[in-house]
Amino acid sequence: MRLATWNVNSLRSRIDRVEAFLTRHDIDVLAVQETKAREDQLPLMGLQSLGYDVAAAGYHQWNGVAIISRVGLEDVQVGFPEMPTFGDPPAAEARAIGATCGGVRIWSLYVPNGRKVDDPHFHYKLDWLARLRESAATWTDQPTALVGDWNIAPTDDDVFDIAQFATSTHVTPRERAAFNGFLDDGYVDVVRPHTPEPDTYTYWDYYRQRFERNRGMRIDFVLGSPPLAARVSGAFVDRDERAGKGASDHAPVVVDLADLVDLADVADVATDGSP
Secondary structure (H helix, E strand, O other): OOOEEEOOOOOOOHHHEEEEEEHHHOOOOOEEEOOOOOOOHHHHHHHHHOOOEEEEEEEOOOOEEEEEEOOOEEEEEEOOOOOOOOOOOEOOOOOOEEEEEEEEEEEEOOOOOOOOOOOOHHHHHHHHHHHHHHOOOOOOOOOOOEEOOOOOOOHHHHHHHHHOOOOOOOOOHHHHHHHHHHHOOOOOOOHHHHHOOOOOOOOOOOOHHHOOOOOEEEOOEEEOHHHHHHHEEEEEEOOOHHOOOOOOOOOOOOOEOHHHHHHHHHHHHHHHOOO
């Protein structure tokens, strides 16, 4: 199975790019963030003609998440238990959708930005992550992928210049502790071992030629439960997809999962010693 996650920054605006990406990389499941549309506004005919099913959650022109799959789309769930609300009046935002695809439980997540460290949105972000962690801790015994735009750079090497983020969100100790809490619970950042090169980023702001100068951030991740992490055979960031006219400010992150039958064959070879 080939799984990808991509903050597309408007699915309606970039549907041609999404369809081309799915075809070019032979993607089985794509988790999407910032669809920026209600489900009834999404252009789905092209995806369906390519053999994909789509589950989406979106309430207006902000946020929005989706899962696009050609290997099944079962047990769709919008939001996780006790997911915090935000706004006046408080309301659930379209930031999390889960589905089982090809036997893997996939969650497409758009973690709140936080805005500023003294903003109520920052406290909402931390609460949102804490509630997600509580739920995710009960999913570690099954093949589970927590994927998406986490809006956190877990290490100083995940930003182009940590000095420029001295008073910013995304790099604060509290945000990093929240992210690392998932790792403490057994989840694995399955992409990092396959992308060890320095200055590997997934997001570049549009202004000041950030992409052209590679002044980016690594904030899009695939966290896999132990059963899922054991199946990862490769991963990469499709940096080229950030280039060109009409690109999202994020690049897709792609992960390859070995099929269970392939793992069984490997185990058999290891047991009997035959080639």
